[in-house]
Amino acid sequence: MKMRLSIRISALVAALISSGVGAFTLVAWILGRWKLAPLGENSLFMAPIHGLLLITLSGVLVARLLWPASRLINLGKCTALSLTTCLTLAELLRSQWAVRLHWDSWHFGLTSEFAVAFLGRMNPFTSVVLLLAVLSLWTQGTWFARFLPLRQVGALATAAGLLIGAVGVLAHATGTPLGYQSGDMLLTLPAALALTALFTSLILIDHGNQLRRLWQHDERSQDVPGQLTRFFTPSTILALTGLVIAIGGAGIYYLRNVQTEFREGIDERLHAIASLKVEQIAAWQHERLADAAVAATAPNLAEFLAQPDPASESQSPRWVSLNNYLETLRATYDYRQIVLINRKLEVVATFPFGTFWDHSLPVGAQTEISQATEPITMELHHGRGADLHLDLISPLRNQRDGNFEGAILLRVDMNKLLLPFLEKWPxxxxxxxxxxxxxxxxxxxxxxxxxxxxxxxxxxxxxxxxxxxxxxxxxxxxxxxxxxxxxxxxxxxxxxxxxxxxxxxxxxxxxxxxxxxxPAAEKSRQILIALALILILVGVFVRSWWHQTQQRSTQRQLAAERSAHAASKRLSLVMRHANDAILLFDDTLHIVEANDTAIAL
Known part of the structure; x- marks a missing residue:
């Protein structure tokens, strides 16, 4: 059947849109501009091989539309389809074979608004959708089109591909790209748009005339059983389409609002948890700095550090008292180590007494310690091995002239004192x-x-x-x-x-x-199910309405036929028994019918 010009132009435009997106993708990758800025900051390009395959498939469609009877074009079409089939299967099976393809140098991962897109490599889901397009093209205008089962499989593949593309676009429109929950974006927005255009072109080529007859009130289809076209007039189709769009738009608007509120709720909960932990850390730090200030008031500490050789005082009662005080402080508050430092920033003593000091003060800490007037917190730094230290240092100054006399250092074991309550998720x-x-x-x-x-x-x-x-x-x-x-x-x-x-x-x-x-995915699923049920109910209502309309139309037609049959029967009786001669002539004046009186004459 010859395709109408309007349908051919529509199919051609859809194919050119698909190839245009593919060409734009290739140019963007070649120039290094992989972000599709007009569609938003988080919109990502599809893989370059995907763009190339879309250009090839769209080119096959354009060639079929412009030169449907050319043998050379048909040969080129079969060659292009064979190449596309091989490349798509290679992309689909690469994970099983662990084969490195040439265009893998473009592969890297990037997180968009809701998911991770592995740019430069076509994921298996996209490969399957492209195989549906290839299957549909193999069953259109080739040797395989002679077999009705194959044509039916091709039609199903086209319908499935169009549905997947449309759902992909709808998913992006609602802010929940396919696969976002698992951390993998099955279809980027450009890929979904391009595939939708590609499968739209395929449907127009295969079923464009049927769709046009359904749209137009064609007089030649008035005798179709059930009078389908008499019910689905352009105004009826426009009304139903508007109703479906209104229901779908309302559902999408509500879904996006729900997702926005849910995302704001996540941000608020994370903010609350982070603020709670900051308050806990601030309180912990304030408490530890207070411990350092208290440790600096230890009895005889300043006098001990002021000695020319503090080590010689290790057996004196003053030293014993200081040792007991600091050891009690360390054990009570579970500090890993307490270190005494003189005015030259040299270690004088460690508590527990005699424990190893690894000299692991951060670089530049000496100046900060000697200039401090209040207890300070040093930056986290490594000791020997994998230990991570946090040092609280309280400077000791002469009360008469304020000169720096030394410092007391409290070393914190982060695994015991800070991380346990920090890591608790409330x-x-x-x-x-x-x-x-x-x-x-x-x-x-x-x-x-x-x-x-x-x-x-x-x-x-x-x-x-x-x-x-x-x-x-x-x-x-x-x-x-x-x-x-x-x-x-x-x-x-x-x-x-x-x-x-x-x-x-x-x-x-x-x-x-x-x-x-x-929870957002579950809520979205419930909304989408409810939206689908509403559309199904609309479809059931429309079908019931159409069935009732057909019944009423059939009943009126049967009543009219009975009335006409009764009138014809009465007229036949009148003619047969009339006393006058009655003759019926056709347009050529030949006698068609005569009553009994006319025959007797």
Whole structure:
């Protein structure tokens, strides 16, 4: 059947849109501009091989539309389809074969608004959708089109592909891309748009004339059983389409509002948890600094440090009293070590008495200690091995002239005194964590006792330049707020960061997306199910209305036929028994019928 010009133009435009998106993708990758800025900051390009395959498939459609009878074009079409089939299967099966393809150099991961898109490599889901398009094209206009079952399979593949593309666009419109909960974006927005256009073109080529007859009130279809076209007039179709769009638009608007409120709720909970931990750390730090101030008031401490050789006083009653006082303080408040430092910043004594001092004061700490007038907190630093120290230092000054006489250092065991209550997540869940991070040059130090790949050395260090690392973003910006990115395990996460005043620390309340959005996904699923049920009810109502209309029309037609039959029967009786001669002539004046009186004459 010859395709109408309007349908051919519509199919051609849809194919050109699909190929245009593919060409734009290739140009963007070649030029290094992989972000699709007009669609928003979080909109990502599809893989370059995906763009190339879309151009190929769209080119096959355009060639079929413009030169449907050309043998050379048909040969080129089969060649292009064969090549596309091989490349798509290679992309689909690459994970099983572990084969490295040439375009893998473009592959890297990036987190968008809701999910991780692995740019440069076509994921298996997209490969399956493209195979549906290839299957549909193989069953259109080729040798396989001779077989009705294959054509039916091709039609099903086209319908399935169009549905997947439309659902992908709708998912992006509602803010929940397919697969966002699992941390993988099955279809980027450009890919969903391009596939929708591609399958639309396929449907127009295959079923365009049928759709046009359904749209137009074609007189030639008036005798179709059930009088379908008499009911689905253009005005009826427009009304039903408007109703479906209104219901779908209202559902999408409500869904987006629900998701926005849910996301704001997540941000508020993370903010509350981070604020709670900051208050706890501030209270803990204030308490420990108070301990350092109290330790500085130990009896005979200043006199002991003022001695030319304090070590010679180790057997004196004054030393014994000081030793007992500081040892009691250390044991009571569970400090790892107390160190006495003289005015030359040399270690005089350690408590427990005689324990090893690893000389692990941070670089530049001497100047800060000698100039301090109140207890100070030093930056986290390493001792020997994997231990991480936090030192509280209270300077000792001569009460008469204020000169620096020395200092007392309280070394904190972070595993015992800070991290236990810091790591408690005050909510349900398994991936929620409170992280205490600190910048150390070009690295991020995770103070928490984190487990990664079965190893638990303290602290975990990651490069500050790690791509999309959430904690690196927070330390770089040094601004309180919500951050998105990957956690230390590489999983997509949400976090709220608050820099702690007076320290180099930043607290981050963090939870993985896969867990955070489970309630949102469930709520979205319920809304979508409700929306689908509403549309189904509309369809049932329309079908019932159409059935009742057909019944009424059939009843009126049967009543009219009975009335006409009765009138015809009465007229026949009148003619047969009339006393006058009655003759019926056709347009050529031939006698068609005569009554009994006319025959008797």
């Amino acid at each position: 909510a349900s869940g398994t991936t929620g964590k409170t992280l205490l991070v600190q910048r150390d040059g070009d690295a991020v130090i995770f103070v928490n006792h984190l487990h990664q790949d079965g190893d638990s050395d303290l602290p975990l260090r990651l490069p500050l330049s790690s791509p999309n690392l959430l904690s690196a973003k927070a330390l770089t910006k040094k601004i309180e707020g919500v951050y998105e990115g990957n956690n230390y395990r590489g999983a997509p996460a949400l976090g709220y960061a608050i820099p702690i005043r007076g320290t180099a620390w930043t607290i981050i309340a963090e939870i993985e997306r896969a867990e955070a959005f489970v």
